[in-house]
Amino acid sequence: MNEIDLSTSNTLDSVYYKRVLLVEDDDRIADFIQRGLKAEGYAVELARTGREAIAFGKEGQFQTIILDLGLPDLDGQQICEHLRAKRVDTPILMLTARDTVHDKVIGLRAGADDYMTKPFAFEELLARIEVLMRRSVGKTIIDSKEMLVADLVLNRETHEVRRGGTLINLTPKEFSLLEFFLRMQGKVLSRTRILEQIWGYSADPLTNVVDVYVRQLRRKIDDDYTIKLIKTVRGFGYKLDAT
Numbered sequence: 236m237n238e239i240d241l242s243t244s245n246t247l248d249s250v251y252y253k254r255v256l257l258v259e260d261d262d263r264i265a266d267f268i269q270r271g272l273k274a275e276g277y278a279v280e281l282a283r284t285g286r287e288a289i290a291f292g293k294e295g296q297f298q299t300i301i302l303d304l305g306l307p308d309l310d311g312q313q314i315c316e317h318l319r320a321k322r323v324d325t326p327i328l329m330l331t332a333r334d335t336v337h338d339k340v341i342g343l344r345a346g347a348d349d350y351m352t353k354p355f356a357f358e359e360l361l362a363r364i365e366v367l368m369r370r371s372v373g374k375t376i377i378d379s380k381e382m383l384v385a386d387l388v389l390n391r392e393t394h395e396v397r398r399g400g401t402l403i404n405l406t407p408k409e410f411s412l413l414e415f416f417l418r419m420q421g422k423v424l425s426r427t428r429i430l431e432q433i434w435g436y437s438a439d440p441l442t443n444v445v446d447v448y449v450r451q452l453r454r455k456i457d458d459d460y461t462i463k464l465i466k467t468v469r470g471f472g473y474k475l476d477a478t
């Protein structure tokens with residue numbers, strides 16, 4: 236049984252866990268943040284302009300928006316104000332090259348939740364994002380430490396996965412994939428849905444990465460056990476359940 240029953244809640248169903256919108260026009264910084272977050276199992280969508288940021292931001296499928304203050308078209312402050320005016324309440328972490336109280340106040344008044352000055356250590360960015368994610372819509376999901384199916388337990392805080400008490404080592408991507416399966420327990424998930432959730436919208440739709448990762452995950456969590464948790468639903472995709 237799940238600690239919380241997610242299968243009946245549309246609100247929670249529409250929450251995309253660990254999806255971050257990164258708004259940054261500097262390639263070097265965007266690449267640095269993207270690589271770091273992806274390694275931590277986040278799906279990152281990149282917007283390089285203010286207009287893209289607003290278009291993505293309104294979709295509301297992110298738990299956090301990392302927003303650079305200086306962009307080629309609109310600035311971060313305008314984007315923030317615009318999103319808040321449209322009732323987008325996704326937590327926003329503003330990035331700026333300027334470190335003055337004035338800039339900080341502008342960012343916070345515009346509706347940003349937190350503020351960081353470049354350059355910064357990736358660890359600090361990560362810590363701040365984690366704090367913001369806890370405040371976002373998926374609060375109950377993020378706050379529930381353990382997710383269960385049959386004799387498998389996934390712990391979000393320690394990032395440990397155990398089956399029948401045996402510790403299973405997963406890569407960050409495999410962990411995210413399993414977590415998504417657990418959250419959507421009993422539901423059939425198409426390859427496209429999984430791809431968008433775990434790899435982001437920019438992933439090549441023709442890639443077979445989903446099948447490859449599902450195979451790897453099965454090898455680790457199912458191969459040595461009688462009850463197979465991940466099922467192939469022919470013609471549709473995959474689902475996870477204990478039956």
Ligand code: CA
Pocket residue numbers: 259260261303304305306
């Ligand atoms: Ca910039």
